[in-house]
Amino acid sequence: MVARAAREIAPGMVVNLGIGLPTRVVNHLSADFPVCLHTENGLSGIGPTRGHDSADRNLIDAGGAYVSTVPGSACFDSATSFAIVRSGRLDLTMLGAFEVSATGDLANWKIPGKFSPGAGGGIELAQKARRVVVLTTHCDRAGNPKLKQACALPLTAGGCVARIFTDLAVIDVTGDGFALVETADGISATDVAEATDAPLALPDTPLPTF
């Protein structure tokens, strides 16, 4: 699914990869692929992750991982970093999710009473990136579907999600709800529908697999 999500990145894009699964997308981009990766703590042009021994103590991504630069990287303050996000210069963000609704609402920052560490930069990424895609396991650890008719948790942003990449499928959020686009190898449309807590439209043509 991570490799499939990486193919969502078109040449020339400016992309922010959220904490968690999305960060792994970087490992599926070749050295000569033209893209600018942005991290909200103040860097454009992220290079490969660094191990402890080769890390620069002053060079991390928003998740705290040690990263490197590439030729042409730029560093800036937090206000400039979010100016990039809010003014529409971020072509794509890939975010994790607790829940996604059939209208594209995203909940990924708070589970009242259990987990409320603050939203960090997530609200601005979800609300203002030109395209928001979600990278998540199809169900949570207890086996409950994360794709639902409506979110029960507090929203990060409403109607923001365009596409969802899971371990089971690629699903678009359309004006009419979820639409199945691709399935993982060995997964049927029925498998995906059963793990999804909302209607799922199927295409008329055969489903590609990834």
Place this chain on the structure above:
Amino acid sequence: MVARAAREIAPGMVVNLGIGLPTRVVNHLSADFPVCLHTENGLSGIGPTRGHDSADRNLIDAGGAYVSTVPGSACFDSATSFAIVRSGRLDLTMLGAFEVSATGDLANWKIPGKFSPGAGGGIELAQKARRVVVLTTHCDRAGNPKLKQACALPLTAGGCVARIFTDLAVIDVTGDGFALVETADGISATDVAEATDAPLALPDTPLPTF
């Protein structure tokens, strides 16, 4: 009067010198006097003015004069430059004037129907510098007093002027109107009062001269 005004600058101050007469104050500050001169087009640490042949084409003050830097000068954009002004980091500004009222109102940017080139940075300097002093001829070219009970011209900022340096006198703006502080050598209090279009309080003690 310019030399007298220069003595208004205390060691350690951050000072903006307005276009016109105030700019000349720089020639009365010694090389080892501790002060930081600011110009609103984006420079702190102005050094002496430069002639045509030694000028740097990229280094001007807000009036368009070619200036130099000193060790420790810093360059910045226009937003940062006015952040300095509005956030209270400017200890003193010296401005020119068309009119000053007995309550400290300043008019120095517009003569309706005759002269309206825009206020530039003058409004922010007048309204936000911690101390605003005016450097001006006591009367205009037609001989009319510039110090008046109330300004007739559109205001730059209300109640902002603390002290006025003219060719005739040093005058404070107090809660009770104009108060004579010093006179120019050879000028009497009566001379100053006659050239001032508002009541002028005199001190009980003998007047110093400059």
Place this chain on the structure above:
Amino acid sequence: MRLPDKTRAIEEAIAEIKDGDTVMVGGFGVPGTPMTLIHALVDHGARDLTLVKNDANEPGMGIDHLLQSGQVARLITTHLGLNSHAIGLMNSGALTVEFNAQGILAERIRAGGAGLGAVLSDIGIDTELAQGKQVVEMGGKPWLVEPALRADSALIHADRADPFGNLAYVATAQNFNPLMAMAATCVIAEVETVLPLGGLGANEVHTPGVFVDHVVALGDLSEEYAVVRR
């Protein structure tokens, strides 16, 4: 991962500008004014433009060429004191001028670049500059609403750039350039030197290339960039 190349021929860079566009132009006096892009815009011929620029340069220099050619309908600015020609156009009604306090113009542009709606300020609240502005109460005090400004295009002058569009400025040629470089849909930078990727250190970048669409390398600078003899 490598960063895309945005270097362009000047004609290609400004081709997107259309009649009726709002165009921001960097510079405060000569320093930072993109003289070469301005000439290209004269040649290009787009009309009925709204320009946003700190000042109108001096007669026969910088944006005065666009005023002379009749391409400008409206000018959002802070001060025209050095251009009697611009003041003449304003007084005759041939040019609509909107004056802003200088730092407020800077903040309105920056707010546009930062994706904000407006800033609240008390600058000029007791002067005629406040006339017609929306006022809101906050914390028991009235504040002027100063709406964010964005443009269709921004013309920027920088000292150095890399092909991705990271920009660095020098001396007082910085002024409005870094702000305008954030606030337009199409940002075009003319630069004195284009360095290879990596030639501009990550910590010496003033404008991240993410904001920049086209990089135009300047050849020898024209006389218009030189020290003005007064």
Place this chain on the structure above:
Amino acid sequence: MRLPDKTRAIEEAIAEIKDGDTVMVGGFGVPGTPMTLIHALVDHGARDLTLVKNDANEPGMGIDHLLQSGQVARLITTHLGLNSHAIGLMNSGALTVEFNAQGILAERIRAGGAGLGAVLSDIGIDTELAQGKQVVEMGGKPWLVEPALRADSALIHADRADPFGNLAYVATAQNFNPLMAMAATCVIAEVETVLPLGGLGANEVHTPGVFVDHVVALGDLSEEYAVVRR
């Protein structure tokens, strides 16, 4: 004209901080966190503080020392995810926490530093972060009023400085430091290297010294600044 010297001993630099003060602290994770000034503030002992910081560092690091010592009554922040201790204090009611969207916290601090009253933003307008916020109509659309934030003191970490307080940062240690360095009445910068006046080029300054009150030279850096082993 020469620029004044603002280098100080660390105790002198932080002596002005009082009980009940609001203190901004730079840093995002380890990079840019003024670890040494934080320890000095623990030793100083001022209590009932309101801290403004992007995050709460990790347990046993950075501002966690001030949380452990019970000196902090209130924390204005964006994310506590890496500090379970801070979340525990919040959940027990021992620490009042105000969460902001990260870029909005940055803009509120910048607005304080720029002498503005507030910014208008639509971030989080359809989420619970909007609850209790003032809303104004502008251009037919509702906007949240995000008031400017200022502090009594700001604790800043920079890579290099000169004695006047011009600061330069490196890599992702920049983050909130340049913003907070504009927004406090007393700005205290700890710096890894103090260069002589003129040693920092005018075009490589990130924070003009005009904003800075005290410069504290760091000796050898403690382990707390080093790469974290995870």
